[in-house]
Amino acid sequence: MPPEAVSPPEDAPHCVYIVRCDDDSYYTGYTTDVERRVTEHNAGDGAKYTKGRRPVKLVYVETFATRSAAQSREYEIKQFSRKDKHELVHHS
Numbered sequence: 001m002p003p004e005a006v007s008p009p010e011d012a013p014h015c016v017y018i019v020r021c022d023d024d025s026y027y028t029g030y031t032t033d034v035e036r037r038v039t040e041h042n043a044g045d046g047a048k049y050t051k052g053r054r055p056v057k058l059v060y061v062e063t064f065a066t067r068s069a070a071q072s073r074e075y076e077i078k079q080f081s082r083k084d085k086h087e088l089v090h091h092s
Contacts, residue, residue, distance in 0.1 A: 012032040012033070013032065013063045013064070014030070014032060014063070014064045014065070014066060014067045014069065014070035014071075015030070015031055015032065015034050015061055015062065015063050015064070015070060016028065016029070016030055016061070016062045016064070016070050016073045016074045016077060017029055017030075017031065017034050017037065017038070017058060017060065017061045017062075018058075018059050018060035018061075018077070018085060018088070018089055019038060019041060019050065019056035019057060019058055019059060020056065020057050020059045020089075021049075021050055021053035021054070021056050022053050022054055022055055022056070023053050025053060025082070026059075026082065026085045026086075026089070027041075027047060027049055027050050027053075027056065028074055028077045028078050028085070029046075029047065029074065030067075030070050030071050030074045034058065034061055038056065038058050041054070041056045042054055042055050042056055059089045060088060060089045060092065
C-alpha cells in the first residue's frame with residue numbers, strides 16, 4: 001500500500017523549477033520540495049514528459065510565498081519558447 005500523501009507545512013516555500021532533460025529540452029514544474037521532485041523525475045516517478053528523457057538536471061528555481069503565485073508563474077514559463085526558457089535559465 002502506498003504511503004499516505006502528506007501536505008506540506010503552511011510555511012513551506014512554493015517553488016517553480018526548470019530541469020534540463022537528457023535530450024536538452026526543458027521541463028517546468030511546481031513543488032514545495034525541489035530536491036524530492038528532481039529525485040522523483042530521475043527515478044521515473046515524475047512527470048510523463050521527463051520519464052523518457054532522464055536523467056534530468058535542475059537548472060533554475062524561483063520561490064514564492066503562495067501556491068497561487070507560484071502556479072501562475074509556472075503557467076507563464078510554460079508558455080515561453082525554448083529560446084525564452086534558455087535565456088531565463090542562463091541569464092538570471
